[in-house]
Amino acid sequence: MRYLSAGRLWVVxxxxxxxxxxxxxxxxxxxxxxxxxxRTDEGIWRPATVxxxxxxxxxxxxLIPDPFAGTNEKxxxxxxxxxxxxxKKWRMSAADLKDExxxxxxxxxxxxxxVYLNNQLILQSANMFVxxxxxxxxxxxxxxxxxxxxxxxxxxxDMPKFLQDSIIYPAxxxxxxxxxxxxxxxxxxHYGWDWGPRLITCGIWRPIRLVSWNKAAIxxxxxQQQQLDAAKAVVQAxxxxxxxxxxxxxxQIRQETGQGTVVTVPATLRKGTNTLQVPVVIKNPQRWxxxxxxxxxxxxxxxxxxxxxxEVAAQKEQVALRTIEVVNQPDxxxxxxxxxxxxxxxxxxGANYIPQDNFLPRVSAEKxxxxxxxxxxxxxxxxxxxxGGIYEDDRFYTLADQYGILVWQDFMFACTLYPSDTAxxxxxxAEAAYNIRRLRNHPSVALWCGNNEVAxxxxxxxxxxxxxxxxxxxxSLQQGYDKLFKEVLPQAVQTYSPGTFYFHSSPISNWGTKExxxxxxxxxxxVWHGMEWFEAFNTHVPRFMSEYGFxxxxxxxxxxxxxxxxxxxxxxxxxxxxxxxxxxGNTAIQTYMRHYYREPVDFPAFVxxxxxxxxxxxxxxxxxxxxxxxxCMGTLYWQLNDCWPGPSWxxxxxxxxxxxxxxxxxxxxxxxxxxxVVNGHQLETWVVSDEQTNRKADLLLKAMDLSGKVIWERELxxxxxxxxxxxxxxxxxxxQVLQGRNPATVIWYAQLRIDNKLEDKxxxxxxxxxxxxxxxxxxxxxxxxxxSEVVLQLRSDKLARNVYLVLNQENDQEHFSxxxxxxxxxxxxxxxLRTARLPEQVKQSLKVTSLVDAYKH
Numbered sequence: 001m002r003y004l005s006a007g008r009l010w011v012v013x014x015x016x017x018x019x020x021x022x023x024x025x026x027x028x029x030x031x032x033x034x035x036x037x038x039r040t041d042e043g044i045w046r047p048a049t050v051x052x053x054x055x056x057x058x059x060x061x062x063l064i065p066d067p068f069a070g071t072n073e074k075x076x077x078x079x080x081x082x083x084x085x086x087x088k089k090w091r092m093s094a095a096d097l098k099d100e101x102x103x104x105x106x107x108x109x110x111x112x113x114x115v116y117l118n119n120q121l122i123l124q125s126a127n128m129f130v131x132x133x134x135x136x137x138x139x140x141x142x143x144x145x146x147x148x149x150x151x152x153x154x155x156x157x158d159m160p161k162f163l164q165d166s167i168i169y170p171a172x173x174x175x176x177x178x179x180x181x182x183x184x185x186x187x188x189x190h191y192g193w194d195w196g197p198r199l200i201t202c203g204i205w206r207p208i209r210l211v212s213w214n215k216a217a218i219x220x221x222x223x224q225q226q227q228l229d230a231a232k233a234v235v236q237a238x239x240x241x242x243x244x245x246x247x248x249x250x251x252q253i254r255q256e257t258g259q260g261t262v263v264t265v266p267a268t269l270r271k272g273t274n275t276l277q278v279p280v281v282i283k284n285p286q287r288w289x290x291x292x293x294x295x296x297x298x299x300x301x302x303x304x305x306x307x308x309x310x311e312v313a314a315q316k317e318q319v320a321l322r323t324i325e326v327v328n329q330p331d332x333x334x335x336x337x338x339x340x341x342x343x344x345x346x347x348x349x350g351a352n353y354i355p356q357d358n359f360l361p362r363v364s365a366e367k368x369x370x371x372x373x374x375x376x377x378x379x380x381x382x383x384x385x386x387x388g389g390i391y392e393d394d395r396f397y398t399l400a401d402q403y404g405i406l407v408w409q410d411f412m413f414a415c416t417l418y419p420s421d422t423a424x425x426x427x428x429x430a431e432a433a434y435n436i437r438r439l440r441n442h443p444s445v446a447l448w449c450g451n452n453e454v455a456x457x458x459x460x461x462x463x464x465x466x467x468x469x470x471x472x473x474x475x476s477l478q479q480g481y482d483k484l485f486k487e488v489l490p491q492a493v494q495t496y497s498p499g500t501f502y503f504h505s506s507p508i509s510n511w512g513t514k515e516x517x518x519x520x521x522x523x524x525x526x527v528w529h530g531m532e533w534f535e536a537f538n539t540h541v542p543r544f545m546s547e548y549g550f551x552x553x554x555x556x557x558x559x560x561x562x563x564x565x566x567x568x569x570x571x572x573x574x575x576x577x578x579x580x581x582x583x584x585g586n587t588a589i590q591t592y593m594r595h596y597y598r599e600p601v602d603f604p605a606f607v608x609x610x611x612x613x614x615x616x617x618x619x620x621x622x623x624x625x626x627x628x629x630x631x632c633m634g635t636l637y638w639q640l641n642d643c644w645p646g647p648s649w650x651x652x653x654x655x656x657x658x659x660x661x662x663x664x665x666x667x668x669x670x671x672x673x674x675x676x677v678v679n680g681h682q683l684e685t686w687v688v689s690d691e692q693t694n695r696k697a698d699l700l701l702k703a704m705d706l707s708g709k710v711i712w713e714r715e716l717x718x719x720x721x722x723x724x725x726x727x728x729x730x731x732x733x734x735x736q737v738l739q740g741r742n743p744a745t746v747i748w749y750a751q752l753r754i755d756n757k758l759e760d761k762x763x764x765x766x767x768x769x770x771x772x773x774x775x776x777x778x779x780x781x782x783x784x785x786x787x788s789e790v791v792l793q794l795r796s797d798k799l800a801r802n803v804y805l806v807l808n809q810e811n812d813q814e815h816f817s818x819x820x821x822x823x824x825x826x827x828x829x830x831x832x833l834r835t836a837r838l839p840e841q842v843k844q845s846l847k848v849t850s851l852v853d854a855y856k857h
Contacts (some may be wrong), residue, residue, distance in 0.1 A: 004191035014485055027099075027212040031088060031147070035204075037147075040150060041556065042081040052108070052360040054084045054151070067358075068644050071577045073197045080155050080200035087148040094142045097214040099246040100392040102137040104147070108206025111186040112152040118145055127185040127427055128205070129391055129412065130434045151202040158183040160417075167473055170418040170463045173388070180416050185427050188388040189355065195580040195639070195648040200360045206361075216243040216269060218313045221303050223280075223441055225321065227775075233285040233321050234537065237278040240311075241305060243269040246353055247308045256316075267305075270624045272531070287342050290381045291404035291672055292690055296320070296443075298401075309710065320401065320443040328508075334518025337508065338546040338633035339406070339446060345724065347626070347690055348406070348634030349669045350375070350382035351651065352547060355389040358643050365395060371641065372399040378651075378662060379669035382406040384546065384636050387452035388414035391435045400444035407444045408546075408636070410487055410506070413451035420480030425488055432492035440497040447501040448493050450485040451780040453523065455505030455793045460512065506546055516542070521634075523547035528588060533595065537621035538677060541628045548621055549580065549638035549649035552614035553588055553607045557810050558653045559643045568603035578646035585647065589613070598770045598855045605854035610647075612738045612802045615660035615820060616769075622668040623675040626688045629726040637665070655812035660802070660820035667760075672721070673727075674699070674752040676764035683737055683764075685750050687721055697759065699729055700751040703737045706772070706799050708825030711746070712737055721754070728794035729758045736764070744771040747799070749824070763822055774801060774852040779823070783839040783847060790833040792840050794821040801851040805831065810847040822849075 037048035037057055048057045055076065058064040064079065065072040106115070106123065108131065115123035115140045123132055157178040162168075171179035175192025192198035219240040226235035227273045241249055246269055255261040267276050286297040293428040297320065304314040325340040339346055356371065375383060385392055385401070388408030409431065418424070439445050456483065457463065464474045485504040493502040508520025511530075516522060522542030526532040527548050532540075537548075551592050553559065567574035570586040581586040589610050593600075596613060600606040618637060625635035653663035673688040685701060696718045703712035719729050738746055743766035750760040765772070777800040781791045794803065800823040805816050817832040833842065 023030070026143060027210075031208045031210055033089070034090065035086055035088045037084060037086045037203075039614075040085050046089070048084065049361075050088070050110070050204045050208065051206055053201040053205060053361060055079060055199060055201055055361045056359045056362065057203070059124070061753065067197060067199055068465045070567075070574050073199065073577065077198070080202075081153055083150065083152050083844065084202055085148060085150045085158070086204060087146055087406045089146045091143055091144050092140060096212075097137070097140055097142060100214045101135055101139075101212065101217070101242075102209045103133050103213075104136050105211055106134070106204075107208065108134045108204070109149065110151070110202050111154055111184055112157045112202075114150045114152075116148045116150070119148075127431050128187060129185060129431045131206070133211075138677055147208075151206065152185050153437060154186060154200055154202065155180060167469065167477075168467060169417050170457075170461075170467055173415055179416075182416055182529075183424075185412075185431055187355065187360075187390050188412065188414055189643065190358065192580070193388060195354070195646070195650075196359060196580060196643045201359060203361075204419055213244075213313065214247065215307065215312045216241050216305055218303060218305055218315050219273075220437065221315060221317060221441075222317060222437070228285060228321055229289075229321060231284065233282040235280045235282065237280055237303070238353070239276045239278060239303060241269060241274045241276060242269070243271055243274060243848055246271045247307065249305055249312065250302045251278055252302075252306055253278055253280055253281075254302045255282070256302055264306075276383065282321070285321050288322040288401075290341055290346060290406050291376065292379070292381055293341065293344065293346060293404075293692065296402060296404045317437040318401075322443050324446050324501075325446050328501075328503065328520060333631060334515070334543065335508070335520050336633075337520045339408075340628070343761075344692070345630065345633065345648060346381065347629050347724070348382040348383065348544070348636065350380040350405070350636050350638035351665075352384045352636055352638045353389075353640045354386055355643050356641055357654075360390065363393070367656070368393070368395045368399055371652075372403045372405065374656070374662070375405055375640075376403050376651060378666045379671070380405055382408060382446070382634070382636065383640065384408035384410070386410055386414070386639075387412050387449070389441070394438070397442040397444055399437060401442055405444060406446040407442070408447055408449065409439065409445055410449045410452055413454065413485075415453050415457065416606055417454065417458075417477050417481060418484060420483045425484065428484065429488060429492065432489055433496055436492055436496040436619060440500070445500075445502075448497075449488075449506045450489050450504040452506060454481065454485070456507055456510050456523070460510050465842070469701045490735060501723045510538065511542075518543065520544065521546040527621075529584070531588065531591070533592075534617040534620045537617070538679075540626045541632050543620075543632060544634040545625050545632065546634065546636050550592070550614045550617050551585065551647055551649050552610040552659055553589075553647045554612070554642075554645055554653035555657055555806070556604050556607055557806075557812075558655055558657060559607065561655075562645050570603075570606065575647075578644075580646065580648075582810045589647070591615070597851075600854050601856045607851060608804060608854050611660035614649075615664040618661055619664045619668055622665065623677070626668070627675055627677070627686045627726050629688065629724075630762065637661075655849075656821065657812050658815065660804075662819070663819045670760055672754075672759040673698075674750045674760045674762050676748055676750055678734055678763060678766070681734055682731050683734045683748065684728050687719065687729045687752060688724060688726045689721050689723055692723045694723050695754055697721045698753045700749075700753070701730060702745050702749040704749065704824075705741070705745055706747065706774070708737070708799070709739075711739060721752075730758060738766065743767040744773070747824075763824075769801065770850060772801075774799065776852055777850055779848050779850065781843075783843050784844075785839050787834070788834075790835055790837065790839055791845075792831040792833060792842070794823060794829045794831065795827070795849075796825065798825050800824070803829075804849040806847050807835070807837070807842065808847065808850075 035048040035050045036045040038045045064076045067073045067076045070375035109125045111128040113125040120139045161183045169182045173193045174181045175198040190200050222238040224236040252264045265832045298318040301317045306310045328337045490502050507523040509516040511524045521544040563574045625632045641650045641652045642650045645654040671690045676685045699716040699719050701714050704710050748764040752759045777796040777797045777798040784791045802820050815834045
């Protein structure tokens with residue numbers, strides 16, 4: 001791939017993927033259990049958990065308080081100013097040492113680490129994002145062995161660089177007067193962000209494995225797809241082998257599904273690293289599709305290294321075939337930005353993702369699975385791994401492959417400029433090479449982006465004047481940007497994953513002018529940062545919306561994990577400590593709330609209203625983006641999840657509990673959507689389809705008053721609903737619908753049915769909720785058991801807006817299929833509840849709230 005300026009990129013990716021489990025001839029085991037840690041200036045050894053972090057080890061021993069609770073974050077800032085060390089002792093026999101190669105595989109060291117084996121320095125690491133394999137056989141002994149890792153304080157390590165530099169880098173999210181995050185190749189969000197705390201961890205954050213092998217080991221198989229059509233797929237398998245014993249071998253690739261193809265090629269290995277090319281042909285190939293477009297088909301292969309017909313090493317792999325094009329070209333409307341998968345354009349629906357915890361080893365396999373279950377339930381087909389976090393765990397990408405969730409992958413750079421000296425760039429080159437090679441075989445990885453918002457910041461954030469850079473300094477900083485993001489990173493992508501789409505910064509366009517919304521991807525923050533009202537989402541629609549959002553508080557169940565009743569005020573010390581966007585944050589929520597809603601009766605009501613506010617505003621945005629297809633071809637809201645409990649832009653809170661937003665997203669991302677909007681004097685109803693086929697639908701339209709009395713009605717029969725399209729199905733003068741009535745007293749109802757099956761329905765209100773004189777509804781609930789779920793049926797005598805269901809002492813595993821929904825008078829709503837409680841227990845613990853209950857009376 002050649003690098004071109006933003007707006008001139010067009011790349012086709014032919015891609016085959018595998019994810020592997022290596023099988024070694026002798027032994028592979030994780031070095032866990034029996035670890036200890038100590039401050040280097042104390043030397044007091046205490047038990048530790050590996051993988052882990054120094055903060056979680058200190059918490060386990062009650063040597064520091066939980067930084068997530070109260071205002072404790074400030075109380076633990078001393079931890080990152082100290083150096084820490086970890087050690088583990090284990091015994092090996094003489095027989096254990098007979099293998100030709102014994103390695104220690106360090107999957108993740110955070111960040112500045114010196115590794116000693118039996119007091120011999122064997123490794124120095126300065127990058128959290130790079131794994132290391134070290135042949136340690138020369139230093140192992142029969143008897144007791146000791147592995148010791150010294151972690152240097154990132155703050156102390158990088159302070160001399162700051163003092164030597166003549167400039168301060170514009171790292172505005174580094175929650176310190178002295179921004180040091182730019183020097184460390186470490187998760188940027190550890191230094192603070194506008195949704196998370198400053199907790200600069202260190203430790204062994206990914207597993208350490210002891211690996212023994214003889215003769216040779218398969219390091220990697222890179223599947224390079226060269227042809228894919230209906231008749232066959234031609235793939236070049238590039239097998240990287242390390243040989244301890246040179247000689248004649250064979251590489252055998254066996255397809256364990258379908259026709260069972262076997263390919264065997266001879267290989268003469270020299271001592272050291274060998275790269276072997278093995279062609280593989282798959283007849284009548286089946287393709288991998290994103291969610292909503294088809295199945296996520298995987299082929300099963302075994303790659304084995306043989307000598308004299310004996311298996312020396314082997315890997316089992318799952319392999320998928322697909323093509324991706326990212327089309328970013330000038331067109332008659334400006335500059336496009338959209339994806340084609342297997343030749344088909346697809347509208348991207350998803351969110352921006354941040355790490356799930358400040359203490360990453362706490363993110364369990366179960367949490368990853370639940371995250372993807374939630375994305376599937378929310379009708380996602382894409383997730384953006386944002387550039388201020390981490391290159392995610394292998395489990396993340398494997399699940400993305402299985403669930404059909406395409407991954408927009410940022411490199412880990414965000415919202416600041418960076419050094420461009422030789423040492424820094426060399427470190428980044430190693431980071432890029434390692435992670436591209438690790439991820440290039442996953443069909444879910446759709447594109448690479450150099451950074452988050454740095455290019456748009458250079459042009460629009462006033463850095464030169466704000467930081468008083470001289471013209472020479474500013475020119476040098478921009479040259480450094482070009483070196484890193486327009487040379488080093490695109491060259492790495494071209495070298496290690498040729499043909500994969502890369503662009504240097506997201507967004508391509510700013511959000512300040514009308515022209516910006518015609519070019520590439522856009523981060524529209526006029527709502528929230530610009531304090532524009534939600535209606536601006538209808539008129540500010542770009543070609544691809546890769547960031548936009550609005551904050552809310554998590555539910556009371558989550559708030560109670562870090563605050564007490566005395567803290568129940570948005571300006572209490574605890575609430576302000578957990579609001580990481582202090583310049584705007586709680587004040588913005590309150591300002592928007594007063595614009596759209598009436599005054600909440602108390603703090604829990606404020607929390608509830610904040611979620612309703614966020615969800616209703618984002619509904620406007622998502623529906624606007626989908627109505628604008630194919631002009632707009634993607635909507636990725638900010639943000640999917642949290643790294644700690646507190647107010648933020650997320651739809652799922654730190655514990656995975658769904659806010660109102662996530663329920664609204666689930667509905668707004670449905671494959672078939674009916675959506676209404678007032679455009680000038682016209683009330684328009686649109687039908688949007690992400691399905692692949694054309695269908696016929698019946699569209700029922702009604703206007704009714706708040707009591708449910710119908711004042712206008714029409715049914716359109718056999719409306720054409722074409723696949724992958726958005727169509728204005730009906731338009732009428734608003735005055736004809738209102739018939740002189742107060743807009744706050746009229747509801748517009750649209751219902752879409754296909755083959756007499758309800759596909760979607762949507763309510764549209766002509767006035768803000770605060771102008772509607774809602775009466776207190778009587779909501780009846782019946783509860784029954786069905787299989788592994790509890791089924792609730794709700795009915796209301798009056799219009800009930802934003803009906804919120806919650807269980808007393810609800811745990812984060814309990815989940816309603818829908819929530820914060822509107823109930824029309826006389827309508828029955830069925831909800832499924834995932835819970836271990838019996839129906840009678842649900843009845844006793846269920847609380848039902850509607851919008852009018854939250855208001856002061």
